[in-house]
Amino acid sequence: MNAILSAWLDERDRWMLWFPVGLGVGGGGYFALQQEPSVWIAPIVFVAMVVFAAFSWRRHWGIGLTLGVVGSVVVVGFVAAQWRVMSVSAPILTHPLGPVIVTGRVLSYDSVQDGRRLLLGELSVERLSQERTPYHIRLHFRDKYSPPPVGVMVRARAVLQPPPSPAVPGGYDFQFRAFFDGIGAVGFIMGNAEVVVGEIPDAWRSLLSSVERFRNQIAQRCAEVIPAPHAAVTAALLNGDQTAINFSMMVNYRNSGLAHLLSISGLHIALVAGLVFFVVRAFLALCPFLALHYPIKKWAAACGLAAAISYMLVVGAPVPTLRSVLTTALFMAAVISDRNPISMRMMAFSAALILLLQPESLLGPSFQMSFGAVAALIAVYEVFSLKAPQEHGGFLGVLLRVGVYVGGVLLSSVVATLATVPFSLYHFQQFAFYGVVSNMIAVPLTSFWVMPLALIFYLLIPLGWEALALRPMGWGVMLIDEVAEITAHLPGATGSVPVLSTSAFLFIVFGGVWLILWRRRWRFWGCAPIVLGLFGLLMTSPADIMIADDGKTMAVRVEGGGL
Secondary structure, three states: OHHHHHHHHHOHHHHHHHHHHHHHHHHHHHHHOOOOOOOOHHHHHHHHHHHHHHHHHHOOOHHHHHHHHHHHHHHHHHHHHHHHHHHHOOOOOOOOEEEEEEEEEEEEEEEEOOEEEEEEEEEEEOOOOHHHOOOEEEEEEEOOOOOOOOOOEEEEEEEEEOOOOOOOOOOOOHHHHHHHHOEEEEEEEEEEEEEEOOOOOOHHHHHHHHHHHHHHHHHHHHHHHOOHHHHHHHHHHHHOOOOOOOHHHHHHHHHOOOHHHOOOOHHHHHHHHHHHHHHHHHHHHOOHHHHHHOOHHHHHHHHHHHHHHHHHHHHOOOHHHHHHHHHHHHHHHHHHOOOOOOOHHHHHHHHHHHHHHOHHHHHOHHHHHHHHHHHHHHHHHHHOOOOOOOOOOHHHHHHHHHHHHHHHHHHHHHHHHHHHHHHHHHHHOEEEOOHHHHHHHHHHHHHHHHHHHHHHHHHHHHHOOOHHHHHHHHHHHHHHHHHHHHHHOOOOOEEEOOOOOHHHHHHHHHHHHHHHHOOOHHHHHHHHHHHHHHHHHHOOOOOOEEEOOOOOOEEEOOOOOOO
16 A cells, blocks of 8 residues: 555656546546536536535645545536537427428538538528528539538528437437537428528638538649649648549558548648748748847747648637647747747646537547647657767768657557557457558658648748649659559458447556556556456457337348348
């Protein structure tokens, strides 16, 4: 017992890293409930925990103080999740409706294989009172018609449906995502959509409409300059819209372990901010007066942050992008305030802020995989880092620096891959065995070829010269697509596993968190729950019969393992 207490006290500088873990436990506990609790329960429990912690502190009861503080943090996470649900609650269609006349403003649209998907707001729906009308609906629009411009009011005859439930148990839950996005119905437009005169939007909505038009302009220019299969991937990197990427290409990226390159997240935001930071700093350093008398490093950090925010406005602000910009903002703030920008505390603060503002992101693979990979990388590089000897020059020095870079990329790929394996198994039941190899080729191509040209593209598009950057950027994307296709079709490129049970998944996650957040030897206690979770994977068997929630469709497993 004394050894445990000594280790606990020796790690006091790491206690605050468990704050987002407590928030996640509280938020996850709320979402696991089968019915909505009273809004007064959590505040009462919070007050009780604070009183208990204060009493324990006055009595010098360390265990009681710890339990009180931990309990308070967990309750805060619970309250944040409950408040978030209450704040975004909106009408949801409960039964099919239509054909009906729908009038609304086009907020955005994205390309799909056989048309467009329009997101409409400011709605008026025939046969629905205003109190029962959803805030947003998403409608499929046939490709043979020209889509209406973003920002205009349209009227169309449409068939509406409630947001669909998961296709299989544990599958992607569009209903859950739609609830937090305010999408209360989906459907399709019958025929064309008529543009009608509506009220003039305010300045903010006009700005959002302008951004959406700019995103669509980017997609059109990519389609004009780059061959079709690769244009959609290029557009996804420039405007964040993946919907136009064909199914086979998406499968190649998933099976090769490169799907993270298509989601605008940490890698892309860091590249944009980092490139602008180093270019601005190098440019300012050319002037000796500025370099000697002014903090050009801090100026460059501010420019890098502005570039990251601007990039987010163009590609949209889904959870991965928003989280990455927040982390980048903390990184640049650390540079400006002369603090260490790469630390576990920065990661913990970013995670805590996301869990307070968007607690539902905890349940998505994006949040879990991103923070799992980042935390694991920081933990590994806290133990050791690869540094090239500075005294060697000439060809030997170049070889050493190349070796350090290759070693760093390899180590980072291995660590990030291992850290995200549990989440891949739990959410996708699939593992890409050649992900490390494909990332060693594709990530440098993205870092040193594709993303720098993307920045040049943004600078040139106001002048109409964007093709100068877009065409070579497309060549780089073609190479990455080729890497994805070759890797995805190698023998044994992917492996499928049974659905990982939630209890086994939580054991693995807890063990990984324990292993990452502590520094001393007792961190290796985390290996025990990881092993228990892996045993749970071996003992899990797939379902033999699955029945849809409407009772009209079922699937039965056959002798070969298929459904």
